[in-house]
Amino acid sequence: MNAKEMFYLMEDVYINAGIWICGECKCLFREKAVADSCCLCTRCGKQRENGYIFCEECNIKHREDVEKTKLEKAEKIGIEDWDGPVWTDFASNGNDGYFGDLGELLEFAEDEGIEIPYAYTCGKDPFNLDLERALENSLEEMWDEAEEHLVGYDELKTAVDKFNKDNSHIEGWFPNCHKIVILNFKPERKDD
Numbered sequence: 001m002n003a004k005e006m007f008y009l010m011e012d013v014y015i016n017a018g019i020w021i022c023g024e025c026k027c028l029f030r031e032k033a034v035a036d037s038c039c040l041c042t043r044c045g046k047q048r049e050n051g052y053i054f055c056e057e058c059n060i061k062h063r064e065d066v067e068k069t070k071l072e073k074a075e076k077i078g079i080e081d082w083d084g085p086v087w088t089d090f091a092s093n094g095n096d097g098y099f100g101d102l103g104e105l106l107e108f109a110e111d112e113g114i115e116i117p118y119a120y121t122c123g124k125d126p127f128n129l130d131l132e133r134a135l136e137n138s139l140e141e142m143w144d145e146a147e148e149h150l151v152g153y154d155e156l157k158t159a160v161d162k163f164n165k166d167n168s169h170i171e172g173w174f175p176n177c178h179k180i181v182i183l184n185f186k187p188e189r190k191d192d
């Protein structure tokens with residue numbers, strides 16, 4: 001915003017540098033139009049904070065739009081079609097919004113008196129110790145050919161594979177925005 005052109009001095013003569021500076025953050029650009037639009041919200045054109053694309057207000061609107069688009073595009077299923085874990089932004093349960101199943105979520109929503117329009121189904125990621133990554137980390141600070149001097153890799157790999165298999169009952173959940181359970185849940189007892 002408030003772009004200003006840069007000049008340089010050559011033998012007492014000012015010459016256009018062909019560079020424009022944003023009057024706000026002092027970033028340099030080769031085009032006036034780009035320097036003029038720097039530090040402005042790309043959505044409403046008002047001034048925004050440095051390092052952001054949108055102003056605070058538009059950021060909220062943008063997040064709402066993204067959520068709406070996700071909801072529109074997602075496969076929408078009913079309560080009876082899902083018995084796995086779910087995630088929702090509407091209920092903060094001290095577990096980052098994850099619930100073991102819909103029953104748990106709806107019980108929580110009823111107790112807390114909150115409405116839950118929908119919830120994301122969750123995918124599952126079993127526990128996995130990544131041997132390659134662990135080795136890479138350990139070798140990072142070593143000398144270049146250290147890896148070639150390692151012994152016992154095959155035994156370690158067999159042991160880690162077994163360890164991962166034995167612990168596959170431990171799983172992480174992640175929200176699947178492509179499959180959403182429509183709940184339209186309203187608590188019977190609402191806290192006033």
Ligand SMILES: [Zn+2]
Nearest residue numbers: 022025038039
């Ligand atoms: Zn700027």
Ligand SMILES: [Zn+2]
Nearest residue numbers: 041044055058
């Ligand atoms: Zn804006």
